Amino acid sequence: MSKLQQIEKENLSMRIYRQIRRALIDGQYAPGERLRISELAEALGTSITPVREAIFRLVSEQALEIKAATAVYVPVLDPVKVREIQLVRIHLEGAAAAQAARRITAAQLAELETLQAAFIDAAGKDPGLASERNRDFHFAILEIADMPVVEAIVENMWALMGPLLRIFHSTMPKRQISGNEHRHYEVLAALRAHDPEAARKTLQEDIKWGSVLIDWLEARGAEAQAAAPAPAARRPRSKAKVG
Numbered sequence: 001m002s003k004l005q006q007i008e009k010e011n012l013s014m015r016i017y018r019q020i021r022r023a024l025i026d027g028q029y030a031p032g033e034r035l036r037i038s039e040l041a042e043a044l045g046t047s048i049t050p051v052r053e054a055i056f057r058l059v060s061e062q063a064l065e066i067k068a069a070t071a072v073y074v075p076v077l078d079p080v081k082v083r084e085i086q087l088v089r090i091h092l093e094g095a096a097a098a099q100a101a102r103r104i105t106a107a108q109l110a111e112l113e114t115l116q117a118a119f120i121d122a123a124g125k126d127p128g129l130a131s132e133r134n135r136d137f138h139f140a141i142l143e144i145a146d147m148p149v150v151e152a153i154v155e156n157m158w159a160l161m162g163p164l165l166r167i168f169h170s171t172m173p174k175r176q177i178s179g180n181e182h183r184h185y186e187v188l189a190a191l192r193a194h195d196p197e198a199a200r201k202t203l204q205e206d207i208k209w210g211s212v213l214i215d216w217l218e219a220r221g222a223e224a225q226a227a228a229p230a231p232a233a234r235r236p237r238s239k240a241k242v243g
Contacts (some may be wrong), residue, residue, distance in 0.1 A: 012050035017057050019044070024063055024074070024159040026132070027166025031076040035064065063159040074163050079217045082164070085157050086211070090204045092154050093138065096145035097187065097203035098196035108144050109192060115140055116184050127169040137184060141191075141203070168213055183209055 020040070023029060041051045055072055058064040065075050077085075119133035135158065142151040183206035190198035 012046055013053040013057075016040075016044060016046065016050055017054035020054055020058060021063060021155070021159050024058075025135070025155070025162040027128070027162045027169075029074045029163050030166060031074055031163045033074045033163070035072045035074065037070075037072065058159075061156050061159070063156060075160065077160065077164050077217075079214050079221070082161070082214050082217060085160055086207060086214075089154060089157050090207050092150050093142070093207060094200040094204040096142050096147055096150055096154070097191075098200040099145040099147060100141050101191050101194050101196045101199035103146065104144050104191050104194070108140075109188070112137065112140055112144075112188060112191070116182075116188065119184070120182065128166070131165055131169045141187075164213075164217075168216060 020035075029035065035055070037048055037051050037055060040055075041048045044051065055064060059066055059072070062075065065073055067073055075081075115133060115137045119130060119137055122130040122133050138158075139155075142154060145151070183202060186202040187199060187206060190202050
């Protein structure tokens, strides 16, 4: 709650929606966490009504879910849902990368290279920060592509994934990623060459590389199932004696 900033009363519902969605993307909320509308309104310095409107919009996008009438929760994703999100990202972010390759300027390419350098620097030090820098790289390509509808859909996919990525990056050990092995450099090379199809393919391969998250989810599920107590055996009913 402390990371939410008070906002002006103009366009309250939309501004609250954007703030909460950004908090989801940034992983400020954990999977399964309950969000209370009254607490959100107090943190934002607003009335309950615009917060409720923003929450309902996020629910319609599946970034939040309502249980038991008015209880709002951050969804808990399973491997099936994560695969679906990955599929959407593969197609839409791939299309955006192709468009970006047609439009990118030297200044925009230099900015992407700076973002990538920041990502590599963070990768071996702070997994959470590396996750943010990775997201900055992907969002910058969406902005260069200038495809607002695609960008909005993809941002919603990241809002769904943000809470899970928070847990994933805090659980997994820090990774040492060299510049020679990371797929972002292949994306940069394709953008530099203004090659739309190469940009599409290399970005799609980068997203597919993230399947390690699905493997991690499946391993966690298997461990939880193995650790669960076996159901108690039912005692057979005694048969009544016939006289």
